[in-house]
Amino acid sequence: MFPGATASGEKAAYAVVGAPLDVSTTFRPGTRFGPERIRRFARTFDDYDHLTGLHFSELSVHDRGDVRAWDDAPAYLSWLAGELGDAVADGAVPLLLGGEHTVSAAGVNATDPDVFVCLDAHLDLREAYDGNEYSHATVTRRILDRAGAGVGEGKETDGGADGRIESDGADADPGVEEAVILGARTGSPEEWDRAAESDVTVVPPEEVADFDVDAHLNGRSAYLSVDVDAADPGFAPGTGTPEPFGLEPREMRDVVRAVAPSAEGFDVVEVNDRDDGQAASLAAKLCRAFVYAHADSRERSD
Template sequence: MHIDSFFATSNSSVSDADYIIFGIPYDATQSFRPGSRFAPTAIREASWNLESYSLYFDYNLDFARIADGGNINCDGGFEEVSERVSKFMEDIVGIPVVLGGEHSVSYMVARNLEDFTYLVFDAHFDLREGFDSNPYNHACTSRRILEVADEVIIAGVRSGTKEEREFAENSGIEVYYSWDLLEYGFDDLLDSLESKDRIYLSVDLDAFDPAFAPGVSTPEPFGLHPYDLVKVLDEIADRVVAFDVVEVVPDLNKVTQTLAAKFVNEFIAANASLNF
């Protein structure tokens, strides 16, 4: 058995599972440090180092029906890969749990959902209309998802252009800057999320300080603490209809990919424990 071939807690078939893990190893537009195409394999490997019991949520993942559907074929261009993602998602009924890949894979998933709020943890706005002459660049992800989502909420921002900031303000996008979250906490964000019934939660690992997640495409200082996400999961997990971890560029010490795998476990534990 190769421990990087499937997620450690996988125990069901795709057709029977409540949580379907699958990878989208696509990183064609990463603009600083490439390599997130290797992340799904690295995250799977790291998952074998983690216990299947969540102490925080008091839930054993052995009791959740979890499937690993493998990786989407990422040969070809963005639209070809997107069509394969859409085809895969047509055949699943459980909650998609996506291992990126660069952040543009979130749009590949989002365009198959309806009536949802896109909540993204990210150091960057990702609100450019285009970058490197490409509207589907990873720097444009939240801009593209705004076109298919009911609304967009971005938490952890600490980098971007003035134009992106003004676009967010003029478009009604809720932005929670990292310094405000670090200084005042998450109560305002959680209050806003109380009325959201269907949430697509996207976790760009660069939202967290490089001290916690050194292996990302575009590291940015002054970031969040990983525990902040767990607290948010505790409040919203029952309303999450899709979840992803993206922008991991595996590091030699396996720190970042282990954090990503831990987030996957804690999300599933948070959601499944509510029905246990």
């Protein structure tokens, strides 16, 4: 159980869900251990947050456990989106613990935001990676396209052995309006071409601290995804594709706090077991920062 997640499922305002998917990690696998490590390294944190004056254990957080992963990523995303959708239907904001970044597509599908905001070292705008359309390196492209299982709205095809979901026509949801990628510092030429289109905003690491993400959202709803590799690997070495010259933890925390009041859901992904807990500790702290900021915003608006 995530420390402090003491609420019952029926009354929860926030729902922790583990998604230990680890089928397309390119270089350093181990994201299947991410949810367990994030929970474990959250045990050292104080319950009380001085900035907001809130106690985590009093914020109605419930841990729904892990959704067991299997090798068929499209089918798993579809199932995971349904599980997260159940939490949303119960009135809870989903807190998804990955798992590889692919799982964010299910979170977006379950919450249906206007904008996908992502802290990430990589653009993840590939059409496919090594022939795989459902790679962790394609997740932002899939979210923009809303094409495929767990990403698009619609119905299962008659021959849906691959788990895909097709749009059923005029009522199709076109997907998010925009992807805002904060901290990106690498990508293929094709990805940078896609990033230049009007529905993508890329903020390089050196500009993140001065970027007013709240003003950019301008009242639109968001889904916030934190790929832990957005951090410089000196702070979070336990991730699959580390990329130097990244963000500092405080910069990531400030983004999380700024986006939280507008967010319909949150995830933190790409934590593996290849360090001494630095990545998991950062991920857990950012998850808690999201809950504190989101709950504080709700209390102030009541």
